[in-house]
Amino acid sequence: MAYSKKLLDHYENPRNIGSLDKNDDGVGTGLVGAPACGDVMKLQIKVGEDGIIEDAKFKTFGCGSAIASSSLITEWVKGKSIDDAAEIKNSEIAQHLALPPVKIHCSVLAEDAIKAAVSDYKVKQGAGEKKIKAAE
Amino acid sequence: MGKNTNKGGNGAAKPRWNKNSPLYLDYQATTPTDPRVVEAMAPYWTEKFGNPHSRNHHFGWEAEEAVAKARAQVASLIGANAKEVIFTSGATESNNLALKGVGLFYKEKKNHIITCLTEHKCVLDTCRHLEQDGFEVTYLPVRKNGLIDLRDLQAAFTESTSLVSIMGVNNEIGVIQPLKEIGALCRQRKIFFHTDCAQAIGKIPLDVEDMNIDLMSISGHKTYGPMGIGALYVRRRPRVRLVAMINGGGQERGMRSGTLPSPLCVGLGAACAIAEKEMGAETERLRLLRDRFYEAITRRLTEVYLNGDLEHRIPGNLNFSFAFVEGEGLMMGVKELAVSSGSACTSASLEPSYVLRALGVDVELAHTSLRIGFGRFTSMEDVDFAVERIAGEVERLREMSPLWEMAQEGIDLKSIEWADH
Numbered sequence: 404m405a406y407s408k409k410l411l412d413h414y415e416n417p418r419n420i421g422s423l424d425k426n427d428d429g430v431g432t433g434l435v436g437a438p439a440c441g442d443v444m445k446l447q448i449k450v451g452e453d454g455i456i457e458d459a460k461f462k463t464f465g466c467g468s469a470i471a472s473s474s475l476i477t478e479w480v481k482g483k484s485i486d487d488a489a490e491i492k493n494s495e496i497a498q499h500l501a502l503p504p505v506k507i508h509c510s511v512l513a514e515d516a517i518k519a520a521v522s523d524y525k526v527k528q529g530a531g532e533k534k535i536k537a538a539e
Numbered sequence: 540m541g542k543n544t545n546k547g548g549n550g551a552a553k554p555r556w557n558k559n560s561p562l563y564l565d566y567q568a569t570t571p572t573d574p575r576v577v578e579a580m581a582p583y584w585t586e587k588f589g590n591p592h593s594r595n596h597h598f599g600w601e602a603e604e605a606v607a608k609a610r611a612q613v614a615s616l617i618g619a620n621a622k623e624v625i626f627t628s629g630a631t632e633s634n635n636l637a638l639k640g641v642g643l644f645y646k647e648k649k650n651h652i653i654t655c656l657t658e659h660k661c662v663l664d665t666c667r668h669l670e671q672d673g674f675e676v677t678y679l680p681v682r683k684n685g686l687i688d689l690r691d692l693q694a695a696f697t698e699s700t701s702l703v704s705i706m707g708v709n710n711e712i713g714v715i716q717p718l719k720e721i722g723a724l725c726r727q728r729k730i731f732f733h734t735d736c737a738q739a740i741g742k743i744p745l746d747v748e749d750m751n752i753d754l755m756s757i758s759g760h761k762t763y764g765p766m767g768i769g770a771l772y773v774r775r776r777p778r779v780r781l782v783a784m785i786n787g788g789g790q791e792r793g794m795r796s797g798t799l800p801s802p803l804c805v806g807l808g809a810a811c812a813i814a815e816k817e818m819g820a821e822t823e824r825l826r827l828l829r830d831r832f833y834e835a836i837t838r839r840l841t842e843v844y845l846n847g848d849l850e851h852r853i854p855g856n857l858n859f860s861f862a863f864v865e866g867e868g869l870m871m872g873v874k875e876l877a878v879s880s881g882s883a884c885t886s887a888s889l890e891p892s893y894v895l896r897a898l899g900v901d902v903e904l905a906h907t908s909l910r911i912g913f914g915r916f917t918s919m920e921d922v923d924f925a926v927e928r929i930a931g932e933v934e935r936l937r938e939m940s941p942l943w944e945m946a947q948e949g950i951d952l953k954s955i956e957w958a959d960h
């Protein structure tokens with residue numbers, strides 16, 4: 404199986420590896436997959452006051468396609484609003500990296516991860532607002 | 540750098556590798572044909588092209604003689620008589636012929652077969668077919684080290700057991716089953732003993748008399764011979780009878796019809812002759828390579844687990860789980876090396892290796908496994924190069940692994956409720 408140049412580039416020079424402080428209210432964390440399935444993706448976003456994603460970081464346990472998919476999505480979400488980021492489709496990732504059919508699920512994982520990170524962020528904000536209200 | 544230098548590991552001339560191809564460390568998948576074998580085969584494609592079954596002219600006689608010599612070379616390696624060696628297309632066919640052939644011949648009186656969970660797919664799949672045809676099959680478990688427990692074997696024997704089929708050496712983890720002990724138990728009970736020795740031939744000493752083996756499967760391409768040829772040893776005294784799977788002109792004592800491919804037979808024979816001569820020294824040489832690899836990789840990395848027994852193992856195989864690094868991701872990183880993985884991501888079924896699962900290896904760890912196979916053309920500098928590449932890549936991928944990070948933080952991964960997907 405020959406992988407595309409773009410995929411190999413993301414695998415060999417992954418962008419945005421790392422972690423953000425998961426206890427920071429402005430950070431949303433998505434942890435998807437399972438070690439027993441052979442793939443786990445952690446994707447974190449740092450969201451500004453204006454709802455725009457300022458930074459994104461990932462760590463992935465998985466095949467090369469999973470690593471490349473997560474690297475790519477961190478690039479794509481930076482500068483996007485959280486709602487636009489949650490709209491990213493796995494098919495766009497699969498197409499961009501020219502994933503072979505058996506690797507499509509690796510891109511699904513990336514889509515799930517960003518959705519989970521956005522929803523974690525929203526939950527935190529909701530909880531934060533409640534805290535403020537309670538304090539008032 | 541250790542990339543496919545043309546200095547053969549043991550001084551033997553190496554096959555001519557393409558300089559840009561990766562370093563081959565997958566000797567359990569197949570082995571390169573030894574240049575000496577290729578040389579021995581060459582005339583049988585061209586000027587000595589006769590049909591070995593043509594009884595009435597020079598070309599036939601010449602080919603027949605070559606096939607007879609090859610048969611004797613195969614027999615000699617396993618302590619058999621040449622008349623007991625049947626040429627086949629490979630170990631898959633040999634295993635099919637042994638299991639179905641013996642099974643069907645004795646079916647009226649005995650319809651029970653004993654085999655093991657870690658056998659090669661071609662044994663397991665054949666057994667599944669026999670089950671559909673009304674046979675009873677017992678699949679013995681293995682212990683954590685990959686070896687069967689002889690007490691399990693004894694407990695599985697019944698009045699209707701006709702055949703026991705246990706492999707010599709496992710293709711994924713290289714462990715050596717106790718053939719002599721199994722053979723003795725089977726002989727006591729007058730049950731035939733078949734062993735798939737595709738990975739064992741030329742790697743460990745085999746003697747069908749001493750080990751009480753009744754049938755043995757052999758493959759050419761796993762032992763520096765050509766692909767597309769193998770053999771089945773079928774004992775004559777006490778006689779093992781079987782139903783042929785391929786009918787026709789009655790070649791190979793009626794057990795396997797079809798014109799013998801004389802160049803391939805010559806190649807298998809030559810491969811066996813070389814193995815017989817060089818096995819002792821080669822085993823020692825490979826053990827040094829293996830030990831060096833093992834020590835270097837475990838010194839450099841933590842959380843590395845060897846799958847399968849180290850002692851009862853051919854020296855040409857190592858199978859490690861590199862915890863927290865997924866096997867296929869790792870293989871992609873070490874693209875200068877040709878290795879293989881038991882990770883699900885490499886398989887069409889998306890299931891991790893059934894062999895590792897049978898040893899009781901956690902699914903999580905099965906996903907992180909890498910099989911490294913050394914052989915005749917592997918040199919010490921190849922080993923150093925491979926250790927360096929693998930260790931470097933494991934370190935890089937661990938820095939990228941959320942599981943490694945969690946483990947470093949002291950989080951018990953088993954305590955987390957992972958979402959199914």
Ligand SMILES: Cc1ncc(COP(=O)(O)O)c(C=O)c1O
Nearest residue numbers: 629630631659710735737738758
């Ligand atoms: C243990 C074992 N048995 C059987 C086979 C099949 O051999 P062949 O390729 O000669 O059919 C293999 C090779 O994959 C093997 O490793």
Ligand code: FES
Nearest residue numbers: 442465466509884
């Ligand atoms: S992570 Fe398993 S196939 Fe991609």
